[in-house]
Amino acid sequence: MNDASSQDPEQQSMPPLGADHPSVARILRRWRQLSGGRHTRDPDRKTLVACSGGADSVALAIALAQIPSSCVLAHIQHDMRTPEQAEHDRAYVEALAKRLGVDCAFGIAAVSEEPGNLEANAREARYQELARIADEHACPYIATGHHADDQLETLLMHLMRGSGTRGMSGMRPATPLGNKTLLRPLLEIPRNEIETMLRELDIAWCHDQTNDDPAYVRNRIRQDLLPLLRRLDPEIARHASQWSQDLVAMQEVMDERVEATLMEPCTITDSQWRWPRELLQAHPDIMLGYLPGLYCLRVLDNEGADRITRRAIDSWIRSVKSDSNNPTEHRIGPIVAHIRAHEVRFTPAESSELST
Amino acid sequence: MNDASSQDPEQQSMPPLGADHPSVARILRRWRQLSGGRHTRDPDRKTLVACSGGADSVALAIALAQIPSSCVLAHIQHDMRTPEQAEHDRAYVEALAKRLGVDCAFGIAAVSEEPGNLEANAREARYQELARIADEHACPYIATGHHADDQLETLLMHLMRGSGTRGMSGMRPATPLGNKTLLRPLLEIPRNEIETMLRELDIAWCHDQTNDDPAYVRNRIRQDLLPLLRRLDPEIARHASQWSQDLVAMQEVMDERVEATLMEPCTITDSQWRWPRELLQAHPDIMLGYLPGLYCLRVLDNEGADRITRRAIDSWIRSVKSDSNNPTEHRIGPIVAHIRAHEVRFTPAESSELST
Structure with missing residues (x-):
């Protein structure tokens, strides 16, 4: 990748890890589309990558680290895990950042004693901490590794909750988060493509503990429902992702109509x-x-x-x-x-x- | 039901079967909404009820038979079953029509020797035959017993096929069929409510053989996926039905926009x-x-x-x-x-x- 080598002379001797991999190129392309497109220079889309150490966030880190000056890894520790687990993943992400030649920051999301829904609290604390770190590192963008299988899971969760038209379109590829923008460059990529990419690059990853959230329905969806759906339709995650994109696009037409006909x-x-x-x-x-x-x-x-x-x-x-x-x-x-x-x-x- | 007794003096001695049941009232109300609303007289919405003898179509027949002069049962025999099965269900529907005091007609859909997708061929032949019988009986409407669980199944089928925005909204409650209109008055009602209604009215039904269609994916969805979804969310069929209604409504806004902005x-x-x-x-x-x-x-x-x-x-x-x-x-x-x-x-x- 020319950008990387021209911006960081120390890397010139060796191309960044994964520079030739088609999935890496695809993620980078999507990240550029979501963060301003052709008319934005890479240094102006400096992005904090939320990296748990799980396969999805490691793939995202490898892709964005192609432009090291525009990529900072952030690892958030949750207080719902044992110190050994937490330390293992933290050390993994630190070593990964070093290997990729990018900066790395750490944060803490402490929620175990708070009242209310633990999963929702943890998510909110995680995003707050990410926004704080993004500020510190002057990153206008925060990226997460949500992929097409996560999208399918989200659609099913919304279906089961009886969500209205807004919820049912699933996660958006780009969405405001305070004065930052949250990006999901992997949203159209199925989990198996991500794991294949890492295996081909010979990269190990941590079992993503943040995915073992305590919400009963989400776990049952992940453990029981998704494998069955994948057996019925190996392309199901990709289909869910397309479905969600269509719904988001329809939603935008609806929004425009509501503004023009009811709000004016x-x-x-x-x-x-x-x-x-x-x-x-x-x-x-x-x-x-x-x-x-x-x-x-x-x-x-x-x-x-x-x-x-x-x-x-x-x-x-x-x-x-x-x-x-x-x-x-x-x-x-x-x-x-x-x-x-x-x-x-x-x-x-x-x-x-x-x-x- | 006043309409029934005033229109058919023979019934005056005894109210129609199920006259007091809330689900019957709900189906009737929906049928009236779908077939012209308040401003249409019941005799002008004469409806041919597709009745296989399965729980859903029997519930539909009982509801519409509250106005016997506006209801004709039609039973279509398929050539994919044994003569014994076919004769059993035909006799059941004939007896049901007699008990409900409504007319009854029979038709045949022969498709087993035709090339192509057996399920699709059978469906098309069934609808053709229904349209023919509806003509004979001067029925502007044809009603089928598709319910909320069928809708969920259809949504999942579309998801698995990667259908576009149009397919993904599922079955419509009213849709043109040649010069007739096809109605689905049970579309928002989950299957368990239908079966509860029949049990409370002490009505037996046939195992709905037309549901044992040979499409592999549809059978797997029905046998493996739906029970799991129902365990995860007992309200799943109702939620799928609402979701589909919202999608249909969004689709209509989209259609209106396409007409106004691209077709004009x-x-x-x-x-x-x-x-x-x-x-x-x-x-x-x-x-x-x-x-x-x-x-x-x-x-x-x-x-x-x-x-x-x-x-x-x-x-x-x-x-x-x-x-x-x-x-x-x-x-x-x-x-x-x-x-x-x-x-x-x-x-x-x-x-x-x-x-x-």
């Missing part, structure tokens, strides 16, 4: 959103269904978004579209929707409770 | 469709991806639609969006797409082959 004619006063009821009645339910989530995001800093249920949205839409002119109020998570003969209004639940 | 500015001359290339370049790939299928449907009577591959569509879109001004031609199934500096044109593959 919306009257916004402080935290109050108002529409002519006839306008909402003229549009499909699926588009109306986006409004509560959008209100949460824009007005309430997403607080209470997890309390919006499909049932509450469906019931509100039924009332908006009904022939009844009786004024009604609907609670949709942290929102109160006021329906009048010719008007529909959203206000935050608290302020509405004060005013009534 | 399309110049149509005989079998040739022409767009300014800049117009296509300004719209998302997912919308361009609909055009070949639409062309097939409208210009070629859908002939060759099954030869349109995702790969061909992707490659065509890449070329349309590229900076290259070299004229190129792309084969997309039965279509030739001609790309010029400022124009994109579709013609049928044959006529193009003649002219070049």
Whole structure:
């Protein structure tokens, strides 16, 4: 790789590990697409690679280390594991960074004593720590090794939770994370291609302990369901990845439609959103269904978004579209929707409770 | 049920079987929604019920037989079964029709000697026969007993085949079938609710032999995958059904967008469709991806639609969006797409082959 050798003279004697491997080239290409494309110089897409030591994150590290000046490895230790396990993986990542000729940083995500869902807490703490380290190393991008099999798992999780249209499209290849951008350059690549690449490069990897998360359903999906699906369709992960890409693209068309047809004619006063009821009645339910989530995001800093249920949205839409002119109020998570003969209004639940 | 007793005086002495059951009421309500809603009189939605004798189609028959004058049962015999099996189920359906006080008709779908996919042939022959019988009985509607578990199975089949955005939304609750409309009033109801209803009404049913189709993947899905999914999430069929409804609704928004933004500015001359290339370049790939299928449907009577591959569509879109001004031609199934500096044109593959 020319970039690597020209930017780091010490590497000139030997090409970076994996420089000739097609999967490495593919990951690099995808990383460039996701981080600004052709018009962005490699030094401007400096990326912190979340590296647990598992096969996926090691493959990602090898690919991005082709441009050593744009790649920093970050290893996050979780307090849910034994000191021996934690030390083993930390040492592995340190040695890998050295071998790849890239910088390496370490962080800690301590969550075992926190209340709530352990998996969700660990994920949030991990991302916070990654964002902090990315700041320290002036990286505008953070990359993770999520691959096509992870995407399939996520789709199945959403299916089982009865997620709405937004959740069901799975993980996005690029998504904002505070003032950083989170990239997933492996999202279209199945796990077996990643392992093949590492075997061909003669690279060992750690058993990825962060994947042994305690969520019961996710483990059962991974251990029981995925192997069965793979036997039925060896290409299943690739198909799930394409499916998700199509859904994300459809989602973008939906977003654009909601903005153009429902948000442009919306009257916004402080935290109050108002529409002519006839306008909402003229549009499909699926588009109306986006409004509560959008209100949460824009007005309430997403607080209470997890309390919006499909049932509450469906019931509100039924009332908006009904022939009844009786004024009604609907609670949709942290929102109160006021329906009048010719008007529909959203206000935050608290302020509405004060005013009534 | 008032309708039934007022329309058929012989039934006045005894309410129809299942008249008080909530699942029966739910199926009836859905059937009315799908067949014209409040503004259509029940006699105008006369419906031919495809009844194999299996639990799902028996539940459907019981529900629609609440209005005997609007319900005709149809039993189709397939030539892939032994005469004993066939005769058993036929006799069962005949007795059921008598007990429900509705008309009953029989048809034959002979496909075992035809070339091609046996499952697909059997389905097509079954629908042809149903359409013929519906004509004879002046039924504008045909109803089938497809339920939420069937929908889940269909979604998984599409996932495994790598279907595009259209296929992946699963079965529709109402869809045209020649000059009839095919209805699926049970599509949101899980199989276990259907069986519970029949047990509560003390109705036996036949083992649904038409479900033992020879397609290997579908059988594996039904026998191995679905039980595992149900153990992981007892509500999985309901969730799959909601997911599919959301996808269908999104699909409708997409269709509307494609019509408004890509078809209105399309110049149509005989079998040739022409767009300014800049117009296509300004719209998302997912919308361009609909055009070949639409062309097939409208210009070629859908002939060759099954030869349109995702790969061909992707490659065509890449070329349309590229900076290259070299004229190129792309084969997309039965279509030739001609790309010029400022124009994109579709013609049928044959006529193009003649002219070049």
